[in-house]
Amino acid sequence: MALAQYKYMDIIHRCFRCGYCKFPQDWADVDNCPAYARHRLESYSNGGRLWLIRAWVTGEIQWSPHLADIVYSCVACKNCEEKCPLSFSDEIINMVVAARNEMVELGLLPPPVKDYLKNVQLHGNPYGLGAKKRGDWAGDLSVEPYADQEYCYFTGSEGAYDTRAQQAARSVAQVLQSAGVSFGVLGNEETDDGNEVDLMGEDGLFELLAEKNIATFKRRGVKKIITLSPHSFNVIKNKYPQQGADVEVYHYTQILADLIGQGRLRAPRLDGACITFHDPCFLGRWNNEYKAPRKVLKAVAGARIAEMQRSGKSALCCGGGAGNYYTDLLGASPDSPARIRVRQARETGADILAVACPNCLTMLEDAVKVEGLESEMAVRDISELFALSAQ
């Protein structure tokens, strides 16, 4: 059965399947597409995926759970869009998301995707935890509710509920406090940012989430937002304005970089440490912000910064994007992107793998454990390094 309403029918056939989409900027290997790196079969490359989507749309093949897994294995890291030489390159992720829109409409989702969306719908977070507990991450930190402070600190669902990401959420708050930044939090009034819901193809739910957060911003008079997560940063910056939001949004590393420039933030001292930085896709390729986190890390006294061979636009995604940190369609293998990434990080000789995203934090820390590298390399959110000196 052909899907007449598929939005990109006029261009999806234009993918030549030439394979550029798998490479990093320097052509070092064909494994910079996370799904392809994990599976190494053409069906999982973005070229293969687009051809499969088209075949499903035209009725050449039928939907199957395996097809749905392939479509949802794209983590929306945008590596393909960076490398594709054709004029429609900036629509590649949109073409995949449009196929997910169709699967959502038809109720044809992989079970973990269905769980994710159901949890967000019912509880406002993918973990299925109580909405009333959203503000618990702050614990005994004296974080104030947002009133009329300069910034609203938006933690996102990972920072609010994931135990490891909560530590990063707290670190950011501590660092902001130590620098005297005026901020407050929405607490239980915050709901999931919707970035992953949108990428999973659940348009309707995304709109509800965005509307709810935007209404809260307006009701509480929020004008400036600091996010823990690059995913929140991305969606509030690029998608919320279409839903009527009128706020300035910053990723916390941008604020920290600014504070360092103003001399308001005390940098930690880590003598002899070697730090490598993993670019989060939603800060880097999605929003072209590569400098701020590096500026922050360079301020760490006594430490050496070692770039990975693949960094910036070439960074290999941790595999956690588009909800895959939860659905885990790319895990359980030495070829999972998170495990490849920590091996790449270790090749630099770094003993600290610094991240600036709660999804990357949990994905890469788990991978370090599975790789047996715990005694050699620690995964730390950038804020955690600075929280050391803030205490």
Add this chain to the structure above:
Amino acid sequence: MDSVYRALADIVGEDYVSEQTEELFTYSKDLGTSEPRWPEYVAAPKTADEVSRIVEMANEQKLAVVPLGGGMSLAGLALALRGGITLDLKRMDQILELNEQGRYMVVEAGVSHGKVTSYLHKNAPHLMHSEPGAPPAATIGGNLAIHGQGDLAHPYGFNSDMINGLEVVLPTGEICRMGSCALGNQWYTLRPLPDLSLFMGWSGCTGIITKVSLRLFPCKKIQEQDVFVVENENLVPEILFKLTHVGMAEDLVVVSQEIPPPFNRLHYILINLAGDSREELEFKRQLIFDQNLAKYIQEGTGGIGAAGQDIERPVVSKTSDWRKGGGFEYVGAIVPVGFYPEGFRLGVEISARHEIPYTVLGRVVGCGHSMMFSWTYAFNRADNDTVSHARQALHETDERVLEMGGTLWKPAVFGQKLVMDRMDANTREMMKKVKTLLDPNGIMNPGNWEVA
């Protein structure tokens, strides 16, 4: 779960084998106009030993085995014409040895040309290999299996001339080495052992290339592209003769294409030069333009189109989007350099008849001993009529090339049959004997190069 699937999973691991519709669909098509041909299984081995075990199992089951590299031939040469197992070799992607002084590297055959280029750039920037005019995902092994050629073709010939040794899994599963590596573990030469070059140009019908000793060549510090333009196609062969006499170019390519309009009916002779200093480059440029091509400039029959341009990796895939349609395929022919004018006119004529903007290209291979000439036909993948037109244009071109005395390069099955119909009978019989001897069960990429 059937026994073949189970056996494949035991060899390569569950993650790298599939009998599911989605993978079979993906591997049933290549990028050109070939009709889909579905394999029954897809497997991605990691080692030559795994390839060997798969081939042994396929012999027992009398099951076809189709090796696949980057899948860039466009001519359907890695489609499963008789079903069976498609072997995606791109997990065999390790760079095993770099011998700088001996100017070679040993690589697994599934490594991409892009990875080799990147590796050399980082680890031995004074060395280079020949990149084909293909996307960087094209693999070293696949390119050899079709007698590829690329930059450096003018001084050094076909890419299949640019090797020092091979490791191959024979159709019966034995792992076999060719060249000095057969005597030990040194990969520096193919000669002077008896010539056993049975694996290049056969598109995987005689075995699966698993390792390659790839010759490397000096990579000069400065690379540039100069362009000489003429309007009269009849002048191209004599200009190429003069250029090959000078012997300075690392690549000599002539292009003519209908789009964009300013290019229409003009012939752009691309001359890639390299030097370790500006003086060296200037000397070469003077020899070429001031001495050898000055006559054409003075006559007004030719002119310098550009000088000192950067050489960029050709983005061949863009051709596929000329008709906003995601597809093109070309006939490649190995022809004498003197064929250019007639080949150009043939391309214009056939393209016009099929309402496809013409694109022709000729690359000098060796010191003018031959030329790879291509006629490219773009199509819209979503419009079957345009696909049919392109396919018909390809077939007509195949036939006309042979009528004109050319030979077809990496032909699709249609062209292979035309070639074998015209082939010297004894040669054809020898092909048959070789194939039968090597592949008694006829499992290797069957349907390709089958002598009736």
